[in-house]
Amino acid sequence: MASVTDANATELTSKQRRQLEKQERRRKYADLAIQGTNNSSIASKRSVERLYLQKLGVNENVDKSKGSNEYFKYFVKKPLRRSPCINRGYWLRIHAVKSRIDSISAVTTKDQRICVVNLGCGFDPLPFQLLDPQNEQNKQYQDRLSFVDLDYPDLLSNKKKIIDSTAELKEIVGTLTSSSRSDGVFEGESYTLAPCDLNNAASFQTLMISLELDDPSIIKVFVAEVSLAYMKTIKANAVITACSHLPNSHFVLLEQLLPSGPFEPFSRQMLKHFKNNDSPLQSVVDNSTIFEQQERFKKCGFPHSNIGNMYQLWESVSGETKKQIDSIESFDELEEFFLFCHHYVIGHSTNVANFPFETIFQANACDTYNDLPMQTIQVRTEPTQNEHLLQRKFGASAMLPSNEIIYSQGCYNSRLGDILSINPGKGQIEKLDVDSSKGVPFERMCHSLTSVNNGLCVMVGGRAGPNKPFSDIWLLRKSEEKQWYYEKGTLLPETRYRHSSCALNKTHILIYGGHTDGQPFLIYDSAKNELIYPDVEGNISLLSSAALAFDIRAQSGVIIGGLDKDATVQDKLTPFAYDHHSNKIIVRHGFSNPLFKRYGSKALFITPEKILIAGGFSPDVLFGQDSTLVEVSVISGQIALVRIPSQTWQDGFSMMAGFEIQKDSHDNIYLFGGGAVCYGFGSVWNPLLRIEKASTLQTDLILEKSN
Numbered sequence: 001m002a003s004v005t006d007a008n009a010t011e012l013t014s015k016q017r018r019q020l021e022k023q024e025r026r027r028k029y030a031d032l033a034i035q036g037t038n039n040s041s042i043a044s045k046r047s048v049e050r051l052y053l054q055k056l057g058v059n060e061n062v063d064k065s066k067g068s069n070e071y072f073k074y075f076v077k078k079p080l081r082r083s084p085c086i087n088r089g090y091w092l093r094i095h096a097v098k099s100r101i102d103s104i105s106a107v108t109t110k111d112q113r114i115c116v117v118n119l120g121c122g123f124d125p126l127p128f129q130l131l132d133p134q135n136e137q138n139k140q141y142q143d144r145l146s147f148v149d150l151d152y153p154d155l156l157s158n159k160k161k162i163i164d165s166t167a168e169l170k171e172i173v174g175t176l177t178s179s180s181r182s183d184g185v186f187e188g189e190s191y192t193l194a195p196c197d198l199n200n201a202a203s204f205q206t207l208m209i210s211l212e213l214d215d216p217s218i219i220k221v222f223v224a225e226v227s228l229a230y231m232k233t234i235k236a237n238a239v240i241t242a243c244s245h246l247p248n249s250h251f252v253l254l255e256q257l258l259p260s261g262p263f264e265p266f267s268r269q270m271l272k273h274f275k276n277n278d279s280p281l282q283s284v285v286d287n288s289t290i291f292e293q294q295e296r297f298k299k300c301g302f303p304h305s306n307i308g309n310m311y312q313l314w315e316s317v318s319g320e321t322k323k324q325i326d327s328i329e330s331f332d333e334l335e336e337f338f339l340f341c342h343h344y345v346i347g348h349s350t351n352v353a354n355f356p357f358e359t360i361f362q363a364n365a366c367d368t369y370n371d372l373p374m375q376t377i378q379v380r381t382e383p384t385q386n387e388h389l390l391q392r393k394f395g396a397s398a399m400l401p402s403n404e405i406i407y408s409q410g411c412y413n414s415r416l417g418d419i420l421s422i423n424p425g426k427g428q429i430e431k432l433d434v435d436s437s438k439g440v441p442f443e444r445m446c447h448s449l450t451s452v453n454n455g456l457c458v459m460v461g462g463r464a465g466p467n468k469p470f471s472d473i474w475l476l477r478k479s480e481e482k483q484w485y486y487e488k489g490t491l492l493p494e495t496r497y498r499h500s501s502c503a504l505n506k507t508h509i510l511i512y513g514g515h516t517d518g519q520p521f522l523i524y525d526s527a528k529n530e531l532i533y534p535d536v537e538g539n540i541s542l543l544s545s546a547a548l549a550f551d552i553r554a555q556s557g558v559i560i561g562g563l564d565k566d567a568t569v570q571d572k573l574t575p576f577a578y579d580h581h582s583n584k585i586i587v588r589h590g591f592s593n594p595l596f597k598r599y600g601s602k603a604l605f606i607t608p609e610k611i612l613i614a615g616g617f618s619p620d621v622l623f624g625q626d627s628t629l630v631e632v633s634v635i636s637g638q639i640a641l642v643r644i645p646s647q648t649w650q651d652g653f654s655m656m657a658g659f660e661i662q663k664d665s666h667d668n669i670y671l672f673g674g675g676a677v678c679y680g681f682g683s684v685w686n687p688l689l690r691i692e693k694a695s696t697l698q699t700d701l702i703l704e705k706s707n
Contacts, residue, residue: 041122041124042072042075042122043079043082044080044082044087044090045090045124046072047080047086048090048094049072050073050079051087051329052087052328053070053094054070056324056328071129071169074125074162075162083333083677084331085333085336085337085677086679086680087329088331088337089310089341089679092313093254093344096310096313096346097223097254098126100346101114101116101130102140103348103358103359104219104250108219110144112218113144113146114146114219114221115147115221116145116221116223117150117221117222118147119150119198119222119227119228120150121150121151121159122151123155124225126147126223127149127173127190127191128172130147131172132172146190146191147191148194148211149192149194150195150196150198151196152195156193159193160176160193173188174189174190175188181211182194182207183195185211192211194207198231198235199232199235201239201241201242204242205242208246213246216248217248219248220243220246220248221249221250221251222243222249222250222252223252224253225255226255227255229256229281230279230280232283233283233285233286233287237296240296240301244300245301248351250349250350250352251297251302251350252346252347253293253297253345253348253349254344254345254346254347255284255344255345256270256343257284257289257342257343258285258288259288259289259342259621260623261625262285263625263649263652264624265655265684266339266343266622266679269678269681269682270678272682273681274681290307290308290361293305293307293347294347297347302349304351304352304353304355305347305348306347306348306357306359306360307346307347308346308361309342309343309344309361311338312361312362313346313359314341322567330465332446332463332466333677334545334599334600334617335658335676336676336677338619338622339617339679340679341619343679369641370626372639372640373640374640374642375641375642375643384427384428384687384688385429386428389429390420390685390688391412391675392410392411392412392416393411393445393675394410394411394445394446395409395410395411395445395658395660396409396459396462396660397672398449399451399662399664400451401665402455403423403424403425403664404421405423405670406420406457406476407422407660408447408457409441410445411658415444416443417440418431418432419476420432422672422688424668424690433483433484434476435483435484437485438485438487439486441459441486442464442470444462445497446461446463446497447461447497448461448499448511450502452506453527455478456526457477458474458475458501458509458524458526459473459474460473460492461496461514463515469495469515469516470495470497471492471493471494472489473488473489473490473524474486475487490529492518493522493531494516495516496515496516496518497514497515497516498513498514498515498544498545499514499515499516500514500546500559501548502548502549502550504523504578507525507527508523508524508526509526510523510585511523512546512559513542513543513545513546513548513559514542514544515544520536520542520543521533532583534584535585536584538587541562541565542565543562545561545599545600546561547560547562547598547601547602547603548560549603549604549605550605551605553608554608555577556576556578556634557576558573558574558590558603559574560573560603561596561597561598561616562599563599569598569618571594571596571597572590573590573591573592573632574587574588574590575589576588591637593639594621595627596613597619598613598616598617599617599618599619600615601613601615602614602616604662604669606631610634611632611634612642612669612691613629613631614628614659615654615657615674617657625649626644628644628653630642654671654686654687654689655684655686656671656674657674657676658673658675658676659671659674659675660672667692668690668692669690669691670689670690671688671689671690671691672686672688672689
């Protein structure tokens with residue numbers, strides 16, 4: 001955009017001049033907002049550096065006396081410790097870019113120079129990491145690497161000041177001197193700082209030629225880590241096209257995806273976050289899926305691409321590295337990790353024919369479910385009092401005979417110890433007054449709560465932190481004076497959390513799965529306060545966060561999805577029956593389908609032969625408007641998709657993580673509670689959803705909201 005100080009400005013009217021000045025102010029403000037995203041990103045990467053990189057041995061061979069074993073610390077004055085999910089996500093981002101450069105370096109000869117051009121580099125210290133001669137790992141590059149950092153002039157000026165004032169960084173890249181190639185460019189032996197407006201593709205191309213990157217003997221690796229995402233599609237694509245015109249080029253892209261559209265809860269929150277920060281995502285909206293990204297790079301002149309989401313990259317990480325990562329900090333945020341991974345693309349495209357991509361990302365099997373039959377649902381809204389009390393996840397609930405829902409504990413910003421009473425018929429939510437004279441359980445999450453005889457609720461297990469699981473059982477009763485109180489029950493033989501439970505009859509509760517060293521099944525006799533090890537006929541795995549549904553009338557149930565001991569999400573629906581006389585669980589042959597591959601889903605019977613599966617997350621696909629809810633025949637395994645109405649989906653459907661599901665005596669189904677922290681973009685919390693007449697094919701979905 002031309003400056004208003006240009007000579008041509010004198011020919012403008014005063015109104016035109018004011019408009020140009022306003023546009024100029026907006027552009028500068030937008031540029032500053034985009035530059036501001038660098039601060040959050042670099043602080044998160046510093047958190048990873050402090051906690052992960054040294055413990056993973058990335059810099060174990062560095063001469064620490066030289067102080068060069070860390071690099072982000074020079075650009076982050078006050079280090080922060082991010083959440084485990086953000087740490088893991090940013091470790092994966094760091095690994096994503098470096099692993100692509102490593103794969104290119106591995107298939108080139110030692111006489112070929114490699115120049116990495118970081119588009120919108122911010123304060124990322126990638127050049128210092130990979131050029132540091134004190135790091136033994138850098139010997140793989142055989143002194144062939146050089147770097148060009150591109151960004152806004154002001155940001156690069158600040159980066160240069162940090163380099164000039166930091167002896168450790170100057171020792172790596174040398175003294176940066178003003179270059180005659182272009183204004184504002186500073187060069188060292190293997191490192192260049194070059195201010196560039198990426199919105200001007202012609203200027204960018206001229207700069208690349210001035211840096212002699214049109215030389216076909218030089219391998220070019222253009223890296224765009226969440227930098228083109230803030231640009232208009234036409235301008236971002238013009239940069240990609242300009243890169244493709246340079247021979248022997250590779251393009252590494254890491255940016256956001258909208259795999260289930262802009263109204264999916266995580267996507268909605270992500271878009272809202274960047275918009276509120278005055279740095280809206282632009283080109284992402286036009287290239288929102290992996291397929292669209294593949295087509296984009298073909299049209300922009302890169303005929304060979306290997307593009308996938310970040311979970312596909314995570315699966316390519318070695319098992320040993322994953323074990324090391326797991327040992328660094330307690331991690332129980334798999335739902336949120338799945339969400340992050342599905343919303344970021346890692347792509348490697350090139351104009352080099354027959355380039356041998358190290359890992360080939362495959363299409364997902366679950367993308368083919370659109371041929372399944374579809375059910376429709378109708379929507380209306382109803383008010384609910386004190387809806388803010390539902391802002392919790394991984395609580396546990398029970399439906400009483402009176403159709404009152406008891407919703408216990410869970411987590412908001414920290415773990416909770418209170419209990420809610422939800423009366424959907426009256427639209428009321430309130431905290432229960434509980435007599436604590438006989439003791440109360442510790443605050444917890446990932447436990448279970450089951451209603452048995454006369455409204456007795458049995459709480460089982462759960463955890464405080466991921467490394468502080470519980471083995472206790474508590475009985476929640478109501479006295480003759482209508483006062484709720486707790487009684488301590490017996491102890492589980494082992495700790496257990498992320499398990500499921502259901503009532504087998506008026507006194508017995510089936511406990512299944514979870515994080516535990518115990519058996520897959522336990523039965524708790526609430527009348528005798530005893531635990532029973534049932535006989536099990538057939539094979540069943542110990543799964544955590546699997547969905548469990550049971551039909552008391554038919555004495556049969558199903559288990560869906562869940563995570564096994566090898567950290568693999570299962571794609572099975574497994575029916576079973578219960579024989580009360582012998583306390584035997586009879587496991588039957590089940591069904592496999594990508595739509596059953598869910599971690600953290602819930603399920604219940606809507607007829608003796610059909611179940612509704614709700615929510616949960618798959619490593620393979622992000623469930624959306626047509627697949628978040630599915631109906632399944634437990635007899636045939638036949639699946640019907642349940643389409644969430646467009647208006648409800650667009651207005652803000654629930655984030656189906658850490659939520660609860662219950663059915664009342666009138667066949668109404670209630671979905672409530674739950675939510676997620678959407679990476680660094682803020683939290684989403686759920687209202688109360690009601691599905692009426694669940695036993696009919698045409699179901700009604702009622703979204704209950706406060707006034």
